[in-house]
Amino acid sequence: xxxxxxxxxxxxxxxGAPHHHHHHxxxxxxxxxxxxxxxxxxxxxxxxFDFGELEEAIIxxxxxxxxxxxxxHLYTAIRPAATLDMFPSWPMRFHQHTTRGSSKSGEESTxxxxxxxxxxxxxxxxxxxxxxxxxxxQMDAAGGIDSPRMSGSQSQPPAKPAPEKTLRRLAQNREAxxxxxxRKKAYVQQLESSRIRLAQLExxxxxxxxxxxxxxxxxxxxxxxxxxxxxFDMEYxxxxxxxxxxxSELRTALQAHLSDGDLRxxxxxxxxxxxxVFSLKGAAAKSDVFHLITGMWTTxxxxxxxxMGGFRxxxxxxxxxxxxxxxxxxxxxxxxxxxxxxxxAEEALSQGLDQLQQSLVDTIANGSVNDSMxxxxxxxxxLANLEGFVRQADNLRQQTLHQLHRLLTIxxxxxxxxxxxxxxxxxxxxxxxxxSRPRESMIAExxxxxxxxxxxxxxxxxxxxxxx
Amino acid sequence: xxxxxGSGSCKVPLKRSVATDPMERxxxxxxxxxxxxxxxxxxxxxxxxxxxFCSLGVSPVVYEIDxxxxxxxxxKALLRLHGGAAPVPTVFIGGKLVGAIDSVMASHINGxxxxxxxxxxxxxx
Numbered sequence: 307x308x309x310x311x312x313x314x315x316x317x318x319x320x321x322g323a324p325h326h327h328h329h330h331x332x333x334x335x336x337x338x339x340x341x342x343x344x345x346x347x348x349x350x351x352x353x354x355f356d357f358g359e360l361e362e363a364i365i366x367x368x369x370x371x372x373x374x375x376x377x378x379h380l381y382t383a384i385r386p387a388a389t390l391d392m393f394p395s396w397p398m399r400f401h402q403h404t405t406r407g408s409s410k411s412g413e414e415s416t417x418x419x420x421x422x423x424x425x426x427x428x429x430x431x432x433x434x435x436x437x438x439x440x441x442x443x444q445m446d447a448a449g450g451i452d453s454p455r456m457s458g459s460q461s462q463p464p465a466k467p468a469p470e471k472t473l474r475r476l477a478q479n480r481e482a483x484x485x486x487x488x489r490k491k492a493y494v495q496q497l498e499s500s501r502i503r504l505a506q507l508e509x510x511x512x513x514x515x516x517x518x519x520x521x522x523x524x525x526x527x528x529x530x531x532x533x534x535x536x537x538f539d540m541e542y543x544x545x546x547x548x549x550x551x552x553x554s555e556l557r558t559a560l561q562a563h564l565s566d567g568d569l570r571x572x573x574x575x576x577x578x579x580x581x582x583v584f585s586l587k588g589a590a591a592k593s594d595v596f597h598l599i600t601g602m603w604t605t606x607x608x609x610x611x612x613x614m615g616g617f618r619x620x621x622x623x624x625x626x627x628x629x630x631x632x633x634x635x636x637x638x639x640x641x642x643x644x645x646x647x648x649x650x651a652e653e654a655l656s657q658g659l660d661q662l663q664q665s666l667v668d669t670i671a672n673g674s675v676n677d678s679m680x681x682x683x684x685x686x687x688x689l690a691n692l693e694g695f696v697r698q699a700d701n702l703r704q705q706t707l708h709q710l711h712r713l714l715t716i717x718x719x720x721x722x723x724x725x726x727x728x729x730x731x732x733x734x735x736x737x738x739x740x741x742s743r744p745r746e747s748m749i750a751e752x753x754x755x756x757x758x759x760x761x762x763x764x765x766x767x768x769x770x771x772x773x774x
Numbered sequence: 775x776x777x778x779x780g781s782g783s784c785k786v787p788l789k790r791s792v793a794t795d796p797m798e799r800x801x802x803x804x805x806x807x808x809x810x811x812x813x814x815x816x817x818x819x820x821x822x823x824x825x826x827f828c829s830l831g832v833s834p835v836v837y838e839i840d841x842x843x844x845x846x847x848x849x850k851a852l853l854r855l856h857g858g859a860a861p862v863p864t865v866f867i868g869g870k871l872v873g874a875i876d877s878v879m880a881s882h883i884n885g886x887x888x889x890x891x892x893x894x895x896x897x898x899x
Contacts, residue, residue, distance in 0.1 A: 640885075647882050650829050658822030665818065694819055694859070701876045705883040712884070 499550055502731075505738035506543045509605055512741065534593025535602065541586050542603055545579075546734075552576050553727035556720055566716045576723045577711055584704045587615070591693045591700075598696050605737030608730070614655065614699035619706040620648040622726065626710075629725045630718060640713045644706065651702050659695050662688060775824065777836050796844065796851035804866035808896040809834040812852055812864040815841065819875050823863035826878065830888070832896045834865075868894030 513531070531539065552575065559572050590598055598616075601609040611617065623645040633641070666688050673681030711719050804810045809827060813820035815838045827834045839845040839852075839862060852861040858874035865872040867890045872878055881887040891897040 643885065644883065647885070650826060651879050651882055653829060654822045654826035657825045658818045661821045662818040665816075691818055698819070698822075698875055698879060702879055702883070705880045709883050709885075 495554070499547065501738075502546060502550055502734070503543075505605070505734055506546065508738055508741055510539070513602065531602070532594045532597065534590060535597035538586060538590035538594070538597065539603055542583070545583050545586065548579060549727060550731070552579050553724060553731065556724045556727065560717075560720055560724065569716050569720050573711070573716060573719050573723060576727075577707065580707055581704065584700045587700050588697055591615075591696045595693045595696055599692060605734045606740065607733045607737040613652070614659065615696040616699060616703055617730075618652060619703050620645050620652060623648065623706070623710075625729065626722060626725060630714070630722055633718075637713055637718075641710070644709050644713065648702065648706055652699075655695060655698055655702070662691055662695070775828070775833055775836055777838065796847040797855075799844075800848065800851055800855070801869075803837055804871070805869040807835040808868060808894040809891070810866040811836045812848070812862050812866075813838050814862045817860075817862055819860070820863040823865060823875055823878060826882070830891065830897065832891060867891060867896070 552572075555572055556576065559569055564572075587598060590603075595615075597603060599614065601612040601615070604612065608617075611621065613621075623641060627638075627641060627645075630641070666685060669681055669685045669688060673685075710722060714722055800812070803812075809832055811820070811823055811827070811834045813824065813836050824834065824836065837848075839848045842848060849861040852864045855871060856864060856873045856877070858864075858876070860874065863875055863878075865874075865878050867887075870890075872881060872887075872890070878887065881890070888897065
C-alpha cells in the first residue's frame, strides 16, 4: 500500500514544504475544515504514513541530501506531527543522528538505518565519521547515513549488501511502521474523546462561572442548577461519551463493509441509544423543565437552533436529504413526506405553546394586589403544562428518527445516523472552539503595549488554529 | 370546526335518551362524525391537536368537556380509555380511538394518520 501522500522522494530532496504533512493529521476538526465542500460526511481513515515504503524509496532511488537545511526539512517532513514528540517507537538513534554529525548528509528516518548501511559502497566512510567529509554532490545519501555506526562494527566491512538481509530488514521496518501507525491511531482516538470531555467541562465551567456572578451581583435566591438539572447534565455527558463510541462503531462498520445483519445490530443499538436520551429528557422535564427548554444542557451553538428543548426534526431532515443520496424515488417521496408531516406537527406544537405563553401573560398581568397569590397559583398551574410540550417535542424527535430507520435500507440507515452523529459532534466542537477563541477584552488595555498585545493576540490565534 | 356543548345540541334529531354511562356517551359521540376531538377549552395541548387537524385540511368536531355538565365522568372515562397522561385531547377517527396527542403525532409521522382520515372520508386526494 504505497501511500501516494508520502512525500515523493524527489520532493524530499527539494527544500522542503514540510507543511504538507499538516494536511494528514487525522484529527476530526482539522479534517472537517480542510474539506468544507466535501458533502460526504463520512470521515475517511486517516492517511497512513508508511515508513517502510519510504525507506525503500529512498534506498532504491538514492535521494541526494547533502546539507543541513535539507536535512532539517526532511526531519520535519517525515515526522508528521513535529509538535507531538511522543512516539516511543521512534528509535533514540534518530535523535542522536541529528545532534551528532551536524554536517553529515541525509540522516534518514525509520527504525533501521542498517539496511541503508549495507548498501553503502563508499569504503572511506568508516574513517570519515569523526570529521565532516567533503560531501561530493554525487554521493549517495546512503553513503552518509549511519556511518558512525559503521565505525563500531569495523570487524565486518560490508562491501556489497546481501539482498536477503536487506529484504528482511525492510520487512522489519514495515512491521515496525505498521505498529507505530496503530499506536498513533489509538492515541489520536484518545485525544478526540478527551477533547469532547474537555468541551463539556468548559461548558460546565462557564455555566458555573456565570451563575456565580449572578449570585454575587443579584443576590437572588437560587442561581445554581437545580438538582434535577445537575443530574441530567451528568447523565447527558455520559450519553455524549456513549454517542462518540457509537459513532466510531458506525464508521468502522461502514468502512469494513460488514454484512447487513451485523450492521443492523449496530444501527439498532444507535436507535436505542437515542431512545435513551429521550427517556432521560423525559425524567428531566418532570424535575426541571426550564433547564431543558432554555437549552442550558446544550452547547451554545446547539442552543442557537433550539426548538422546544431540542433539535427541530424538520431541519434535521432537510440537512439529511442531500447527504443520503442515492435514494430511490419511493424513499425520496417518503422522506419529503416525513419532513412535511414533521413541519405540520412542529407548527401545531408551536401554536399550542404560544397559546400557553399568552395565557400565562394574561394571568400574570391581570393579578391584582389582593388576588396576587391566587393568580400566582393559577400561573403555576399553567406553567406545569410546559412539561407536556417538551415531552411532545421529544416524542416528535423520537418518532422522526424511527421513521427514518423504517424508510431506509440498513446501509443507508447506518450512513444516515453516522451523518447525524457527526453533524451534532461538529456543532459541539464549534461551540468549544468559539468559547476558547482569543478575545480582545482579555488583553491589557494599556495603549503603550498595544503592539505587543496585538502580537500576542495574533500569536494566540495562530497557536489556536495551527492545526488548521 | 363544530363545537358541541352538552349532550343535547346534535344536528341529527335523536331521541333524547339519557345515556348515563360515560363510556357509552363517548362511543356515541365518537361515532357520530368522521373526526372527533374531546377537548378542554383552557387546555393548550388541545389547541395543538385542533391546529394540527386544521392544517391537514380536516374539520374535526370538538367536544369541550369542561362545558359539559357531566364532564368529570367523561374525563375519567377518557383517561381509562387510553391510559395516557391527560384525558384531553383525545382523538377519534371514523369512530375508532386514535388516542392522546402523542399517538396522534406518532401516527402522523409514520403516515397512518392521513390514511385513516382518507378511509373515514375526512380527506380527499
